[in-house]
Structures are given as C-alpha cells and as structure tokens.
Amino acid sequence: MRTVNEVAERVHARLHGDPNIEITSVSSISSARPGDLIFVDDPRHLPAAFASPASAIIAGEFAKPTTNEASAPLKPLIIARQPRLAFARAAIFLAQAQQAVPSVHPTAHLDPSAHLDPTVTVEEHAVIRGNVRIGARSIIGAGSILGPDVTIGSDCRLYPRVVLYPNTTLHDRVIIHAGAVLGSDGFGYVRDAGCGGYEKFPQIGRLVLEDDVEVGANSTIDRGALDETRIRRGTKLDNLVHVGHNVSIGEDVVIAAQTGVSGSSVIENQVIIGGQVGIADHARIEAGAILGAQSGIPSKKVIRGKGIVFWGTPARPIKQYLKDLATLARLSRT
C-alpha cells in the first residue's frame, strides 16, 4: 500500500486532492474498485473515471483547470505530462510494496558452490547448479533450472520453469517469463561432403542479457556457437520468439511474438519488430527501422531507415509494398 502522495512523488507528477488516500493496486476504469488507481489519457474518459469507485486518477494536462476544481472533493487527481507512462511507473511502484519475504524453498536443490544473496527467493523444485551467482532480491520461479556458472544480477524475476543453460548471464532487473529457454545450443552443423550427413558444430559460447531486458513465455534464445549472443539494455521480447546463435540485439528494441532471428544477425538500437517476422542469418537491421508483421529479411541483407516501416518478403519500404499490391489488384481486375 502507498499513499497517493507517495505515488505522485515517485512518478514526478502534481497531486490535487487529499495526499493521504491509500492506493493498493491499479485497474482499468471499468473494473476499478476502491483502493485502485486508474488513468485517463483521453479527455472523453474523464467523467467515467470520476464516476468509478477508483480511489485516484492519473490524467494528462488536459484535466488541469476546471475538472480539478470540480472533482477535488471527489477523488485525488495526479496530473502528468505522459499519463500512461506515469500510470505504468505507479503500477511498478505499487507492486514493489507487495513483495514477499525472501526464502529458499526446502524442495529447491542448490549446489553448495552456488552463491545467493540473502535476499534471493528460490521457489519450489528449482535447481541451481555449481558456481551460480544470484544478486539481491532476485526471484527464481518454481521448477526453474540454472546450469553451472550462470550469473544473475539483482532484482531479476524468473517465472516458473525457466531453463538457463550453463554460463548464461543476466544483468539487473531482467524478467523471464515461464517456459523460456535461454542459452540453448544454436542450430549449427557441418555437412560431410562425403556422405551428406550432418555433424554437430560446437555450441559452447555464452548468452548475455543486459539490464531491463524482458523475455516472453516459451521464447528461446541460443548461446553463441564459440563466442556470444547478446541482448542489450531495455530490449523486450514477446512470447515464442526465437533468437539464434551469435545474434546481437541493441538497446530498447521491441520484438513481437513468434518472430525469429537467425544466426549472426545484428539488430541495432530502437528497432521495432512486429510479430512473425523472419530475419535470416547475417542480416543487419539498422537503428530505428520498423519491420511490419510477417515481413522477411533475406540472408546478409541490410535494412536502413530510422522510422521507416518495411513490409513483405523480401521486405521493402511499406509505400513500395502497398503500391505493388495496388498494381497487382488493378492488373488482376483488367
């Protein structure tokens, strides 16, 4: 629980109304109950927000003058320049207040050489192998398995049944959803020119996820073959995403569900990638490019254009793609 004043201070916003009202959770306007904080980023939703049982409202500057005076007696109003962002930060702040007492469940199996900060929580049936290191306040979900030499920073959250192959490294505040597999072998084989069969190429490199990375449920990220796979600060991966070996992903990249990135490709900072996109091996997506859902990037291709949307297989600027579609439709009709 937090007071509305604590929330307003944390999100650097102005509070109008009683600063001592207590907030326990966040909700939508339609499902709000007493104790909830809600947000409004469209002036048309303000009346419904005030009419709801919520205990406080975050809204944009538009809510400032008249609304406030009228509503101050009703419920506290927090005015933020980016109300949706302030609401998201408030939600994280409220969730921190609810965190449980750290403990290692007796059914978890820890190697004696593992080094866990005393504030770490390890849930039921987790397995933690030799030389694992885990930082302050991190939580290891039930049934998760951390191979030898795994390193996890502070404030990380592994949901149940995550597997980290040996040598995987997570920095701070990394979130891994249930069922994700990190550090698995890349898909690398050498074909025998004689018999045509395949021999496994060594997959013994490492995987590093930097601060604030989040990985969705059942996603898979392979370690480097001989060197490393790396995902940089602030990047978010949705569910069922695949990242191959030796891939390098920059900062603040978002990748929607079921997208796959093949071996040795590079994705630079602030790229936005839709769902089911396929990026073949050794491609490069330069900073700030946007790949529409289901688009396909061929092997070794370089995609360049900050803020430009690419679509189709092979991917081209969306203007070109839509023009191609229109041309085809026109010719088809004649």
Place this chain on the structure above:
Amino acid sequence: MRTVNEVAERVHARLHGDPNIEITSVSSISSARPGDLIFVDDPRHLPAAFASPASAIIAGEFAKPTTNEASAPLKPLIIARQPRLAFARAAIFLAQAQQAVPSVHPTAHLDPSAHLDPTVTVEEHAVIRGNVRIGARSIIGAGSILGPDVTIGSDCRLYPRVVLYPNTTLHDRVIIHAGAVLGSDGFGYVRDAGCGGYEKFPQIGRLVLEDDVEVGANSTIDRGALDETRIRRGTKLDNLVHVGHNVSIGEDVVIAAQTGVSGSSVIENQVIIGGQVGIADHARIEAGAILGAQSGIPSKKVIRGKGIVFWGTPARPIKQYLKDLATLARLSRT
C-alpha cells in the same frame, strides 16, 4: 473395457452382431488387434476392416444391408450416420473406463488454503498455490505450477509442466497440453517520449478458458492487461499458438499450429484459422470466416464472410488471391 453394446448405445448408433463382445481400445484398420474398435467412412475400406483382427467396426449407413448380413457372424458392426464422429466419441468413452484412482503425489506441494475436490489427481512435483480451487476428477500433470487464485473446473486435464499464472480460470473439461503457459503478461509497454526507452505497462488482468477448450503443447496465452482475455466454449488451439492480452475468442473456433493473435483482437464463433496465421492488434474476424495458412490480418482490419476463405498478407478472399497470383505469373512470362 466396454461391451460393443455399451459403445453403440453411448454413440446412439445401431448395433448388428453379438452385443457382448468386449472392446478395450480404438485403432486404425492397419494396426488393429483383438479388442480394438475401428471405423470405416469409405465403402472401399470395408473388406479390409472385416479382414482385420479388430473386434468391432463402426461404419456409415452404406454398410447397412448386404454387408451386414454377410459379416454379422464375423464381427459386430455399429452403423452411425456420422461414423467418424461416432468413432471419436467411442474413443473418449473407452478412455474414461481406464482412468486411474485419484491421488495427490507426496512430492507435490499444496498450499494449505488450496481447495481440491477429493477426486482430483495431482502428479509428481506439481505446485499448487494459495486459494487455488480444483473441481471433480481433474488431473494436474507432473511439474505443473498453479499460481495463487487459479480456479479449475471439473474433468479438466493438465498434462505435465503446464504453468497457470495467478488468477487464471478454467471451466469444465478443459485440456491443456504439456508446456503451455496460460495467463502470462501481455506485451505492453509505454514508450518514454523523452529517452525512447520502454516502461512495462501493468499486466494484471485475468484469463478465462470456458468449457471444452483444448490448448496445444507449448502454446502461450496472455492474461488481460487490466481486464480479461477469454476463450469461449469448445474452441481448440494447436501447438505453439500465441494469444495476446485482451483477446476475445468465440465458441467452436479452431486455430492451427503457430498462429498468433495480437492484443485486443476479436475472433467470433466458428471461425477456422490455419497454421502460422498472424492477426495484428484490434482486428475482428467475424463469425464463420476461414483464414488460410500463413495469411496476415492487419491491425484494426475486419474480416467478414461466413464460409469464405481468405489468404495472403494482407488477407483477401482466396479467389482474388489466386487471381492475383495468376496475373503475376502471366505477366512474368511475357
């Protein structure tokens, strides 16, 4: 074990032959052994069916007159209007006869506040958290993890290693295959207009799966962000399917493997969706439409047409898509 007469009565079909013959399982014609029930929906396969070691046959009306007289001494014949459907129902009926004695394995970990019907089975190393409720005859597979406040109805089957995030609700006769993750966080972030980084938007809503829903192995279904994700009665999802937050899926929908449905989209009743289809956010697929494999539905798009097949990205009626392809091939050749 069931008698052939019990089977015929259960599937509402006519029996010709000895009603006391015992049936233990179902099989294909080619792999049939004594005790097996097989089915024939094509008259050409009748001779092979009668020649097989199977103990009984389900067939269509076509098998009625002459065949029956000749074959009655050979083996019982069950005549059904929809023989394939009758066979499917017979298989379920036979499987029910084999169910094990309910028990909670000593290695499972149950919170004292969980409420399980005495007929529930909990397998090895399952974890059941606070306030979970599980109805009659449901089975919780080995290594499955049920978060706080999960509710499961009667006759549900969770295969091993299923994860249910807090607050997930399953109604009756729901089947969840191994490795599926239900109720995980949606892919929702707020971008900070200042630094360009992403802040996690709260993902604290719920997920409801209604009666007779089946979810394939390693599929992922996100809970609502603030409200709910819901999958209605009788809908079937294949393996590795992704369903985003706030999605609403109707009754008797089928979704083949590796299809993804983005946040806030609506799929109405009786829609049929092929494999690897991508549905972007806020789209609506109206009742009875059919989406061909790999087709792509753009954001906010409405697809309308009961019984009409759509294909391509962006999806259009298949006639148009095939015409477009033919036009292109013709122009390419000249």
Place this chain on the structure above:
Amino acid sequence: MRTVNEVAERVHARLHGDPNIEITSVSSISSARPGDLIFVDDPRHLPAAFASPASAIIAGEFAKPTTNEASAPLKPLIIARQPRLAFARAAIFLAQAQQAVPSVHPTAHLDPSAHLDPTVTVEEHAVIRGNVRIGARSIIGAGSILGPDVTIGSDCRLYPRVVLYPNTTLHDRVIIHAGAVLGSDGFGYVRDAGCGGYEKFPQIGRLVLEDDVEVGANSTIDRGALDETRIRRGTKLDNLVHVGHNVSIGEDVVIAAQTGVSGSSVIENQVIIGGQVGIADHARIEAGAILGAQSGIPSKKVIRGKGIVFWGTPARPIKQYLKDLATLARLSRT
C-alpha cells in the same frame, strides 16, 4: 583432456608438431586460451590463428607446406580435408572426455517397473513412469517427464524439462533440448454436422525418433493419431519447430526454427527447410529439395527437385519467384 595426437587420429587427419600437447576444449580464434583447439578454413585467418594463445590448430590442405615449416615450433597443426568437419568431430571427442559419473538423483521419481541401464544419469525432479526403458550412458535432464512405455536408446541426451508422452521411442544418440514436448496429441477433431461443434478424434498413436536426431528447445512433435509419426536417422530440428501427427520425415533433413509441418505430410531424405516455413497437410517434399524461409506449401502439394530452391507462398522455384517480384516492381514503377 586429450593429446593433440589423439585428436588428430580420431578425426583422421595429419598432425604436424608435438603430438603430446594437451587439449581441453575448442574455441574461436578470437576467444582462444591455452588448452584450446581452433580451426581455420580460410588461409587469410592463418596468421591470427598462429598468433592466438590456442594450443593447436586444425586447418585445410592450404596450410600444408610453407606454413607448417615456419609454424611447427609454435603450435601443432592438424591438416584435414574438411577442416570445419574435423573441428566439429574433435569438439565432440573432447566433450566425451569430460562426462560425469552416472547417477540417479534422489529427488527423481522412478516407477519400479522402469528399466534403466546402470550407466544412465537421471537429474533432479525427473519423473520416469512405468515400463520406461533407457539405454547405456543416456542422460535425463532435470524436471523431465517420461510417460509410461517410453523407450530411449543409448547415448541420448535429454536437456532439462523435456516431456515425452506415453509410448514415445528414441533410438540412439538422440539429443532433445530443454522444453521440447514429444508425442503430444495431434490436432484432430471431428466436426458434428449437426451442431457445428468439435469432438476430439483419438490421438493414441506413437512417435519414433531414429538415431542421431536432434530437436531444438521448446519444439513440439505430435504422435500419430492411430498410427505413427516418424523422424528418421540424422535429421535435425531447430527451436520452436512444430511437427503434426502422422508426419514422416526422412534421413539427414534439416529444419530451421519456427517451421511447422502439418498432419500426414511426408518430407523425404536430405531436404533442407528454412525458418518459419509452413507445410500444410498431406504434402510431399521430395528428396533433396530446398524450401526458402517463410515459404508455404499448400495442402496435398508435391514439391520435386533435388537441389532446387523454392520460395514464396504458394512456393515456386526461386527463379520464378524472383522474376515475379521483378515484374511487379517494374509494373509498379510505370
């Protein structure tokens, strides 16, 4: 640890230099440390290889005459006709030298009727059901669950959290990565012509993976409905691949990540399949064909052409596909 001479003999290559140098692992040139073996398949990388701290080098015939004389005092050189292949085999040989002492962890749960070779390793919290058989030196990863009547050959490696449904059979040297689900129910239903609802068709067949098959993390392979699904010798599947019921995959096939193969399709020997390819039901990909990433094979389609690359949806020879794209671009511009 192995001597450089042992390595050279094992990979059938010629050694120049001190045969008693000891090798512990493999690495890339850039990350090499003393004790490492590296490889060079491009003459331009030879100087860097010799300058690295690695203890030995595998190189192609090109490194033979002058290089050797100059470098013999520096470090041992192993000359192989296929240096990359020799390096891969050397890595496997070195890994074998490091294998742990077999043991069954006390938290694993074994049915008394299971039969494990005394050299089998079973890790923490694994569950092994009735009549399971496991051959020599196989390793069952932590949290894996093997259903009744599963059979596993010798030298298999199941990484953590693998689920094998009842009756699944693995031959020898099969590798299954974490989170994979093998033998799950196929996606088969019978629609009731009356109400339009779906009844589950029995999915009680089996799944067989032959020698040297490797399956990637979180992939799913369904058993046969009434008969079998089979993947033949030497075939490799990447992460998040889906294989439906009754599918038959030949020898030495490679299938990249997120590809899906629908029910009853046949993939013949030595086919190469890119990522995110979709193969509809009852299709046939004939021996040696190559399917480009994201291509789509319609239902019942036969793809024929050893060494020919197919691309697009529906897939056509890549020459045709690229010509179609060029035609469209040209027409769009006019």
